[in-house]
Amino acid sequence: MDKFNQLRGTAAPLDMxxxxxxxxxxxxxxKTIKRTGLGKHLFAEMRYDDNGNEKPEFALNKxxxxxxxxxxxxxxxxxxxxxxxAPWALLDFGIRxxxxxxxxxxxxxxxxxxxxxxxxxxKQQLRELMDDAAKGSNAVLEIDLEHQTIGRPNxxxxxxxxxxxxxxxLLNGLDDIGLTMKRExxxxxxxxxxxxxxxxx
Amino acid sequence: MDQSRRSGVETPLRCGYCPTMITPTTLFExxxxxxxxVERDDGQTLLWIDRHLCHEGSFHAFDxxxxxxxxxxxxxxxxxxxxxxxxxxxxxxxxxxxxIATMIRLLGENTARHGVRLFGLGDPDQGIxxxxxxxxxxxxxxxxxxxGDSHTSTHGAFGALAFGIGASEVSHxxxxxxxxxxxxxxxxxxxxxxxxxxxxxxxxxxxxxARIGADGAAGHVVEYAGEAIRALPMEARMTVxxxxxxxxxxAGLIAPDDTTFDWLHGRRYAPKGADWDAAxxxxxxxxxxxxxxxxxxxxxxxxxxAPTVTWGTSPENAVPVTDRVPDPEAEGDPGRRxxxxxxxxxxxxxxxxxxxxxxxxxxxxxxCTNARIEDLRIAAGVLKGRRATVPTMVVPGSSAVKxxxxxxxxxxxxxxxxxxxxxxGCSMCAATNGDMVAPGQRCASTTNRNFRGRQGPGxxxxxxxxxxxxxxxxxxxxxxxRLLGETA
Numbered sequence: 001m002d003k004f005n006q007l008r009g010t011a012a013p014l015d016m017x018x019x020x021x022x023x024x025x026x027x028x029x030x031k032t033i034k035r036t037g038l039g040k041h042l043f044a045e046m047r048y049d050d051n052g053n054e055k056p057e058f059a060l061n062k063x064x065x066x067x068x069x070x071x072x073x074x075x076x077x078x079x080x081x082x083x084x085x086a087p088w089a090l091l092d093f094g095i096r097x098x099x100x101x102x103x104x105x106x107x108x109x110x111x112x113x114x115x116x117x118x119x120x121x122x123k124q125q126l127r128e129l130m131d132d133a134a135k136g137s138n139a140v141l142e143i144d145l146e147h148q149t150i151g152r153p154n155x156x157x158x159x160x161x162x163x164x165x166x167x168x169x170l171l172n173g174l175d176d177i178g179l180t181m182k183r184e185x186x187x188x189x190x191x192x193x194x195x196x197x198x199x200x201x
Numbered sequence: 202m203d204q205s206r207r208s209g210v211e212t213p214l215r216c217g218y219c220p221t222m223i224t225p226t227t228l229f230e231x232x233x234x235x236x237x238x239v240e241r242d243d244g245q246t247l248l249w250i251d252r253h254l255c256h257e258g259s260f261h262a263f264d265x266x267x268x269x270x271x272x273x274x275x276x277x278x279x280x281x282x283x284x285x286x287x288x289x290x291x292x293x294x295x296x297x298x299x300x301i302a303t304m305i306r307l308l309g310e311n312t313a314r315h316g317v318r319l320f321g322l323g324d325p326d327q328g329i330x331x332x333x334x335x336x337x338x339x340x341x342x343x344x345x346x347x348x349g350d351s352h353t354s355t356h357g358a359f360g361a362l363a364f365g366i367g368a369s370e371v372s373h374x375x376x377x378x379x380x381x382x383x384x385x386x387x388x389x390x391x392x393x394x395x396x397x398x399x400x401x402x403x404x405x406x407x408x409x410x411a412r413i414g415a416d417g418a419a420g421h422v423v424e425y426a427g428e429a430i431r432a433l434p435m436e437a438r439m440t441v442x443x444x445x446x447x448x449x450x451x452a453g454l455i456a457p458d459d460t461t462f463d464w465l466h467g468r469r470y471a472p473k474g475a476d477w478d479a480a481x482x483x484x485x486x487x488x489x490x491x492x493x494x495x496x497x498x499x500x501x502x503x504x505x506x507a508p509t510v511t512w513g514t515s516p517e518n519a520v521p522v523t524d525r526v527p528d529p530e531a532e533g534d535p536g537r538r539x540x541x542x543x544x545x546x547x548x549x550x551x552x553x554x555x556x557x558x559x560x561x562x563x564x565x566x567x568x569c570t571n572a573r574i575e576d577l578r579i580a581a582g583v584l585k586g587r588r589a590t591v592p593t594m595v596v597p598g599s600s601a602v603k604x605x606x607x608x609x610x611x612x613x614x615x616x617x618x619x620x621x622x623x624x625x626g627c628s629m630c631a632a633t634n635g636d637m638v639a640p641g642q643r644c645a646s647t648t649n650r651n652f653r654g655r656q657g658p659g660x661x662x663x664x665x666x667x668x669x670x671x672x673x674x675x676x677x678x679x680x681x682x683r684l685l686g687e688t689a
Binding site for chain 2: 015016017018020022023026027028030031032033035045046050074075076079080081082083084102103104105106107109110113114163164165176177180181183186187190191194198199200201
């Protein structure tokens with residue numbers, strides 16, 4: 001997994017609530033055994049018409065957002081299916097950070113496993129950042145995970161909260177499984193205790 | 202360095218004011234404490250996982266495991282099911298789409314390599330993971346259960362802590378039989394009174410989602426309580442917990458009781474003999490103690506819930522069938538207003554039109570939400586002696602449900618009504634196996650998600666109960682099933 005520390009880039013505005021993982025990556029692209037190449041199908045139904053041509057009004061099709069690395073979206077981003085193809089598709093497109101007022105739990109977890117930083121902000125902050133994003137490439141945001149800040153184009157800074165363990169894993173690109181394996185003896189002790197206490201389980 | 206504390210022997214929580222008193226504890230807390238391997242200072246807890254369920258989509262997790270050269274730690278606690286991609290019509294040659302056939306084949310190869318029991322295409326117990334695991338008695342009170350599928354919340358109906366995870370987490374569980382979790386908050390939804398005639402668990406959960414919103418339970422484990430919940434049979438309890446994820450809930454929980462124990466007794470993987478007695482004695486303690494405190498509480502009156510349907514593209518867009526399509530202009534928040542307007546447009550509706558004026562092109566009765574035997578009995582009850590006027594598919598939740606329905610003659614009722622009676626799988630809910638609603642078509646569906654394109658590109662989905670879907674099949678429009686006798 002790639003490390004995440006600082007990111008300076010254009011933010012694309014998606015001013016909608018409840019953007020679900022079916023919208024992020026529709027099912028017809030899931031029957032692949034590959035994890036790469038999903039970026040061209042990101043938001044496929046909103047991004048392309050029935051003939052596969054780009055819809056010019058969709059944010060990521062506009063010239064100023066074609067290289068966006070940040071998304072700004074309204075409440076409940078990533079709801080629905082647990083498909084990890086959603087962060088894979090975002091990553092493959094080049095998105096490394098999503099800013100919203102709230103995220104669905106499974107999607108939120110999946111982001112951290114793939115080097116994407118999901119940032120939760122208040123409703124008021126979201127409106128301001130949405131306005132920044134609407135200014136396109138003239139208004140880059142500067143994400144600093146170490147200091148937990150979003151630098152706005154007007155020089156102001158928004159601070160955000162993040163779980164310290166998740167922050168550490170992102171900063172260092174750490175693999176969860178490797179860390180857990182170091183606790184092997186604790187897991188084995190628990191396993192034996194569980195067999196004794198609840199043999200039917 | 203690490204100050205993590207080992208769980209050791211669990212002792213009851215003591216009240217700070219009066220140490221001889223035991224602090225009332227929630228059902229969630231009891232299960233959480235029993236599964237805590239370590240808890241770090243930062244609040245992350247390593248939880249032991251009792252049951253791990255896989256399906257065709259688990260390919261990526263097995264692949265990650267293979268790349269690291271790690272084995273499956275507990276293949277005996279891991280069970281796999283072919284459901285998302287299986288054909289529902291002719292199965293004699295397997296899946297015709299080569300990519301789909303590959304997904305099914307790889308599940309077989311991965312489970313064989315690691316010694317994991319597979320309920321695959323052709324197995325007499327094949328079916329949707331969230332229907333079959335309970336049927337086999339794999340889902341039991343007090344267990345932790347995970348699956349790389351968001352509707353894993355279903356299993357909470359038995360008082361198990363069950364939740365969906367992503368592919369990376371599936372890989373973690375395969376390798377370690379454990380999972381890092383941050384302690385969720387708790388929400389209790391109490392439904393008082395009794396549901397009215399023809400009002401079901403589906404109407405109840407849609408009413409809850411409409412009330413608290415599609416992210417109303419985010420970060421929470423939801424315990425359902427109250428007279429209306431206690432009166433529900435297991436199948437209906439599973440419907441309620443299944444759709445907890447549509448309110449953003451981490452998991453749904455219903456305290457186990459005699460309804461649960463009677464349903465489980467004698468099932469293949471349920472405890473037997475002395476183990477059964479010990480288990481039931483233990484399970485009887487799996488209740489939220491009187492006075493236990495929840496982070497949030499919501500209360501509904503069961504008797505006031507009407508048959509409920511969705512009009513839009515989020516499960517929170519649910520209204521009583523007697524209501525109208527709302528006007529997005531009445532919404533103050535800009536993001537919310539834009540989303541509602543886009544939903545009305547996508548669904549091809551007019552603000553203010555009565556819900557019962559919406560005509561449908563087809564009906565789907567199926568999915569892990571509503572394809573258990575009880576659901577099929579109810580749908581058949583409405584269709585008996587009537588004809589479906591639009592194409593109608595009935596897809597049983599499992600092969601065992603299919604056999605049971607055929608024993609009871611329900612298949613004849615559906616076939617005589619002109620509906621298709623098919624093989625078990627996720628089918629037109631996930632729409633990954635090729636069963637899709639055509640672009641622009643409108644489907645009355647017993648499934649769980651009305652997202653844009655969920656049932657196929659451009660498809661329009663209205664979620665409702667099996668009784669309401671059957672009524673829509675008869676009339677070709679959204680219909681209050683309570684009035685069907687008068688209108689049909």
